[in-house]
Amino acid sequence: MNSSAHPHFKTHFAELFRAAANAIATPDANVRIELTRTKQASHGDYSCNLAMQLAKPLHKNPREVAGLLIDALPASPYLEKVEIAGAGFINLFLKHSAKQQCVHQVLQSKEMFGHSDSGQGKKIQVEFVSANPTGPLHVGHGRGAAIGASLSSVLTAAGFNVSREFYVNDAGRQMDILTLSTWLRYLELNDIHIPFPQNAYQGDYVKSMARLIHQAHAERYVHHPELVLDGLPVTVLETVVSTDEHLDLLIANAKKVLGQDYAYIHNFVLTEQLGDCRNDLMEFGVEFDTWFSEQSLYDNGSVARTIQLLNDKKYLYEQDGAIWFRSTDFGDEKDRVVQRENGQFTYFASDIAYHLNKFERGYEQVINIWGADHHGYIPRVKGALQALGLDPAKLEIALVQFAVLYRDGKKAPMSTRSGEFVTLRELREEVGKDAARFFYVMRKSDQHLDFDLDLAKSQSNENPVYYVQYAHARVCSVLAQWDGDAADLIEADMAALSSPAELALLQKLIDFPDTVEMAAKEFSPHLIAFYLRELASEFHSYYNSTRFLVPEIALQHARLALIAAIRQVLKNGMTLLGVSAPDKM
RNA sequence: GUGCCCGUAGCUCAAUCGGAUAGAGCACCAGCCUUCUAAGCUGGGGGUUACAGGUUCGAUUCCUGUCGGGCACGCCA
Structure with missing residues (x-):
């Protein structure tokens, strides 16, 4: 990346403009040097608005400043x-040779093209999915998984x-x-039928477990139904009334009558669900470095210690028998309970301990990917950190x-508890991993995603992932029919690539590292998806207008080197999104 | 009711911390396969960026208000 033969153009030009700004003795040397890619060919390849930024402090008109900067x-x-244009833009036009050399760079860097060291090895943690292990992942979790x-x-x-x-x-x-x-399902299998509460987990996976x-x-865990229903109103014997109190009483009874066996069943279902979740995600191409247990924060005293820490700093107070955190000191709407009247810590309490733990592990930056319904939770967590x-x-x-x-043009119901949901696994099996992964990151993450199941399942050519994959397969097909060695293309002379389409494609390849950096900086993987569609589009157009296997060897090699580079960048981009790059379709 | 997010082409969405003539896909219309994969390409119509003000060289972007939509407002997780 840092080879002087293959500069990073934006950085290179920014340095030139910095030098120019210093040379004309600007009173404000702190201005940010911005270089942007132009939208129109007539505006060159890169544009700088420095002259307009400096016009005011220099008390000169922008075009005059632009002239001074260029000199x-x-x-x-x-x-x-270099040209002055419009209100004072400075437009830069790259030499063809500068663009052409990117093919060599791509073919040499291979899967590393697009990688950079702009993050400087900073330790960063991304926490995502973090779904309750109480049932299969559904398509909502899938989006967090794909984006994360x-x-x-x-x-x-x-x-x-x-x-x-x-x-966890x-x-x-x-x-x-x-x-x-x-x-309860287990008891049913033993012919003990206790009305199954509506607000218990209804899914078939519960029966499977x-x-x-x-x-x-x-029948080791069978107990007498009267013990199970101890303390519950008689009416529940006939109905499936389902209040929280009802459920809590049943849980309390289960713990009482099962004793140590309760922990066994608890652990069994946890292990089952977590294992299922892990497999599901692995097949989705999503893997984690760490599965962090909430329970461990209780077991090793982290929660109690964290709450004590907040207490020492005078951010806690007691009211109505509960312990509250004064989150309003940090902009929250109201204070929040960390320890309930019954002595139990709240989820918030363990979450504070968890976030403290993250920073104790040395992460310099922590990213949480949450469902948007949790947005009200942000002020209290940030407040606690502060x-x-x-x-x-x-x-x-x-x-x-x-x-x-959307199913049949109507919203499909989504409720884990009721068992009416489309699982991530079901989605994968029907539309495939590639389509699902690509589809999920096709739009900005803070935008709603309308997921048309019928369309996604239809395997029609409307699925955008095919478009990108097809471009990759097409290049593979051409290179397979060429009787040379693709490795030799690195040596090809690119000077023959000078048509508008070819120069635009070269510039598109040059843009890839910038796109990756922008996606990282803005936490916006959708930029990669858009980039891939644009690159694929330009390639398909080029493919339809130009023959590659032409008799003139120099031209042939130059074009083949270009499409080999395109293939590499398509693959690198798809890899970032967890989408496969097939050789044939 | 209060707070946060959003409102861009018929539909789904882009637009690089404020940049030049707001772009794609789908749908619709008209064309392109004896030539490297037609899951493709070419051309066409489509817009007062919800509305009204403000800030400045410049606003889809920032500020205020109105309208419309989503989410959150537990000693749940």
């Missing part, structure tokens, strides 16, 4: 010409030291409800809007 601009071997995985890959490519983490909520009430649900326990342990003396700016919360499912 002071050090010579560059890559520039064909792609963003992690992008950050890695941009030179960050990335750690992917899944926070194994300590809460939801796990108790799943444990109870499984046990009950069968596994039944097969392995027969209270603990940490910089809340080091925690970045990326909100992901839920995917809204």
